[in-house]
Amino acid sequence: MKTIKALKWRYACKKFDSNKKISNKKIKRLKKAFNLTATSFGLFPLKMIVIKNQKVKNSLLEHAYYQKQVTDSSHLLVICMDTKMNDNTIDTHFDYEIEVRKTDKETLAGFRQNLKDSFAKKTDNEKEQGSINQAYIALGNLMTVCALEKIDACPMEGFNPKKFDEVLDLKSLNLQSVLLLPVGYRAKNDFMSDLKKVRKPLKKVIIEI
Template sequence: MNPIVDKLNWRYATKKFDSSKKISKEDLETLLEAARLTASSYGLQPYEIYVIKDTDVRKNLRKASYNQPQITDASYLIVLANKPTFNETMIDDYIANIMAIRGVSKDDLEGFSQTMKSTLLDLPDAHKNTWTSNQAYIVLGNLMTIAAEMEIDTCPMEGFDKAQYNEILGLTDKGLNAAVVLAVGYRSSEDDTQNYPKVRYSKEQIITHI
């Protein structure tokens, strides 16, 4: 079997982390670089990534996560925070970044800039929030795959109070919203879930070739 498929079969949503096992600084940086390099629509990256290590902060976040132990027991907690709304500044900043990195002029990018603005700026705020949240989920998927390749365990989590997360992490004041959470670390030998057969529909049931 293909090695990456082997690793995807190996991974599961870890329910119990071994709090004594810590991810190395080098491995954490690899994960974060993978997150930074993840594709996003237009390349806009309408989100920010918060890496939570502080014990007290994580205790508060656990209370806002229905007391799920992964929040405090994993090596790190990664919060993907989307921009629930945005204006032309986000696009202008991105254009300026392209100019600086690629050495092109603003005129060279005018068509691209106007395409993004005409497509995105008139969306209702609810649609903007959905769109930016979806972009954060692309990061989530990439992080989980890269972590599996490195044999680092993860647990994606939506079971938390977003308003409380936003307050604890000061996200609202930064124009951000907690979209989804990923606990990363190493599984506990006491986590029986790791021994369960993986349940997925067959290729014939979910894949159609046309």
């Protein structure tokens, strides 16, 4: 019930109290939660930018259609995807797995090659869409963790990723922004916080067989 209570407590925060800041301890927890996100084959084609700097947040406001959550939040999390997914990415991942788990190199050799073959068949668009999907998993994971940590958040795809990439110079890091998650604490007068959740009845969304 604790989980459901937290999920009912959370909402897409429209108005943050800009005076309330999230502690470093809690931000560290969010970073760890992000890193613990499950991704397809564990390749983790993602990075997260944590923006605390108010000037940087201000410069991004216009590129998020002036949604004030960007500037009023305590921290703006930008979930980004790697733009260079290639054999090297796969090798780096497998080499690291071997190091961490002390797995025999030969045991993983077939799997490693299969993965390379399957990526080689994908178009750039398919690879990009695959990475975008992983970003959404990270977003969902972070939103749940925020709810459990009593941190308010607003998932956002309402922004101009190209402009964000320019301002944050993401190209030089081989990254593209995919999603935003401003986090902080709700303002007392955010009328959205008291609204009832709009969700279909369970029997309309669950099929039991």
